[in-house]
Amino acid sequence: MSTEASSQDDDAGRTVTKPRPVRADAKRSLDALLEAALSVFTTSGVDAPVREIAAKAGVGVGTVYRHFPQRADLVAAVFRREIDACADAAPALAVEHKPGDALALWMHRYTAFLATKRGLATALHSGDPAFDSLPTYFMQRLEPALRTLLDAAATAGEVRTDIAADDLLGAVANLCRQAYEKGPDHARRMVDLLVDGLRYGASTPAS
Amino acid sequence: MSTEASSQDDDAGRTVTKPRPVRADAKRSLDALLEAALSVFTTSGVDAPVREIAAKAGVGVGTVYRHFPQRADLVAAVFRREIDACADAAPALAVEHKPGDALALWMHRYTAFLATKRGLATALHSGDPAFDSLPTYFMQRLEPALRTLLDAAATAGEVRTDIAADDLLGAVANLCRQAYEKGPDHARRMVDLLVDGLRYGASTPAS
DNA sequence: TTATATACGGAACATTGTTCCGTTTTGGCA
C-alpha cells in the first residue's frame, strides 16, 4: 500500500484515496541519513554501526529504522544512489566533451565508483536478500549510460564498434578488482590501456 | 614465547627452558573444537555463534578463546585443516589409482573442497588480518599436491605437459565460482570437461 | 603425594542490530 491519507467513496461507490504528501521533516531525515551514511561508509566501511550514522545525521536510531527496516536496506539505498550518480555523469560529460573524450572520462568516473565501493562486492556476495536487486539495478542503470557514450563515439568514428557495453563494464570491474592489490594508479593505467584499445582500429588504424 | 615449564640457569648463567608437553585435556579440547567448528560451519555457515561451536564441542567459551584469541583464528584454523586434508588426499589417491585417474579424482576432491568452503572466499575478502596467510597457505599446500599428480600423469603419457599446477587450481576455482549459480552438478561437468581437455593431445591425439 | 603451572567453565561485559512506545511535529481544516 502506498502513502495515503483521507479517503472517501466517489459517486460510483469506489474508495478513492488522496495521497498525503511526504512530510517535510521525513524528507529532511531521509536526505540527512543518506548523506551521513555515504560519508561514514566511505571513511569507516559498510560495517559501521547504525548509531554512528544516526548520530552523524543528527537523528535517532528509531528514525533510521523507520526509513530502512533493515540495516542492509540503508546500505543498498546508498549504493543505488551512487550507481545513479555514476550513470547521471554520462550525459553530463557527453554535452561538454568530444565523444571519445567523454567516453574516456566516464570510464574513469566508473573506475572511481568501483574503487570506493569495494564494500559493494563483499555485500553482494553476503547473500542478504536486501542486495538481491542491486546487480540488476547496476546493469539497468550503467549499461544504457555507457552504451550511449559508446554509440556516440562510434558514430564519430573515434572508437571501434565491436564491443558491447555490458562486456566493457564487466571487464573494467574485473580489471579493478585485481588492480586493488597492485599499486595505487595501476587501475588507472589498465583502464587507459583498455580505452586506447577501443580507439585503436577506429578511423585511424595503426601502421 | 613457546610452551615451557621449569627453567633454571645453566653453568654459563643462561636461562635454559625445558618445554613441557601439551596437556592431554588441552589437546582433547582443541580436537573437539576443530571438529565441532567444521561441522557447525558446514551446516550453519562461518558466521555461526562461538557459543554454538563451544556447546557442540562440549566446552566453555573460555576454552575457545584460550586456543583461538579471536573468532577469526578458529575459522582460519578450520580452513587450514581442510586445505591439509585436500592436499593429503593427493598421495593417497596416487597409490591406489592410475596416474590419469588419480588426477581426475583429485580434481573432484578439490572441487568438493571449493563447494563446501564458499564461505572461504567471503572470509578472504573481509580484510581480517587473521586470514592474511590463508591464500599463501592454500597455494603452498595444494600446488605441490597437484603438481605431483600432474607430473606423474604426464610421465605416464596420459595428459599433456603444458599446464602449470597453479594455473589449473585457479582455473577450476573460477569455474566453480560461477558454477555455483548454475545447476548442482554443473561444476562437476565443467571440471570433467577440463580434465578431458588435459588428456586430449597426450599419447592419443585426435584425428 | 603434593605442588604448581596449565587449562577449564561460564558469568559478566561491550558492542551492535532491532523493537517499542511515549513525545513531538506537521499539515489540513474549521
Next chain:
DNA sequence: TGCCAAAACGGAACAATGTTCCGTATATAA
C-alpha cells in the same frame, strides 16, 4: 488562527554475539 489526527521522531530497552576475567579443576613433574 487554533485544533486535531496522522505521521514522524528520539532514545531507552531488548536480544544476539564477540570477548574478557577469574575462581575452580586438572594434569604433570618431582
